[in-house]
Amino acid sequence: MRMKVWGARGSVPAPGPETMRYGGNTSCVELTLSDGSLLILDAGTGIRNLGLALPQVERPIHILLTHLHLDHIQGLMFFAPAFRPGAEIVIWGPPSPEASLCDRVARYISAPLAPVEVRELPSIVSFREADAVEWEIGPARIQAQAVNHRGQTLGYRIEDGEASVCYIPDHEPGLGTPLSELDDDWISGFELARDASLLIHDCQYTDVEYQSHVGWGHSPMSDALIFARRTGAEQLLLFHHDPLHSDDFLDGFRQEFLARWQELGGAGEQVDMASERREIALAPGATQPA
Ligand SMILES: [Zn+2]
Ligand SMILES: [Zn+2]
Secondary structure (H helix, E strand, C coil), X not given: CEEEEEECECCCCCCCHHHCCCCCCECEEEEECXXXXXXXXXXXXXXXXXXXXXXXXXXCEEEECCCCCHHHHHHHHHCHHHHCCCCEEEEEECCCCCCCHHHHHHCCCCCCCCCCCHHHCCCEEEEEECCCCEXXXXXEEEEEEECCCXXXXXXXXXXXXXXXXXXXXXXXXXXXXXXXXXXXXXXXXXXXXXXXXXXXXXXCECHHHXXXXXXXXXXXHHHHHHHHHHHCCCCEEEECECCCCCHHHHHHHHHHHHHHHHHCCCCHHHXXXXXXXXXXXXXXXXXXXX
């Protein structure tokens, strides 16, 4: 399995000279499974560049949406394969008692917010509500689990052979209670993430910033750190960077995180900040940094 980041920003795109290195596009991660199948985690603005880079593919493209906040779906309207006749796209996302996944996504892909309707797309688009806890796509076993955020939100775990990726981009695992004071059972997303080869996790705030953002649905550095150490992540990518955090700020953030990670017994090469176009090859049974 291979992983490539196409957007690591949270909340709103943040393009500009001060965010060139980590990137300004919102959440989108590409996974290439061991049989070549393509699986896309979230459809933030990063999916636009991914779509442009994709060759004509024969098999269906699966898009797994964690939730429907705009920073996770905004790129759907600009995903080139959606405009190719005959391309098959399967969109998975959280169920809701309020309306079907298709109807909820169509609130964005319809007038007056968009010039086309879902039914007018020339590709074959289908919607699947991820209410089953576990299912298979090609050689991969997919698990979805509700996690703490604002509104109906899923985390995903994808296992392909011995390799596993856990993706929880928007997550407040302790909801204001420091994780050090909680048992494993009380920590949102804990089982989903356990012993992942690669954990891609929310780390939007510094600990100081978090004090004024409790309940906003995102993690401070301390929680991302403790969550990853306690769940036993082999490798960790910090994700969903705050739009106010420049490259220089994130460099400093990374240094502090690394120091604290090593204090907790982790190895420096296990952890990094997610940045656009970063790739990691997950060999069966082992992980290796790109
Ligand atoms: Zn988000
Ligand atoms: Zn969100």
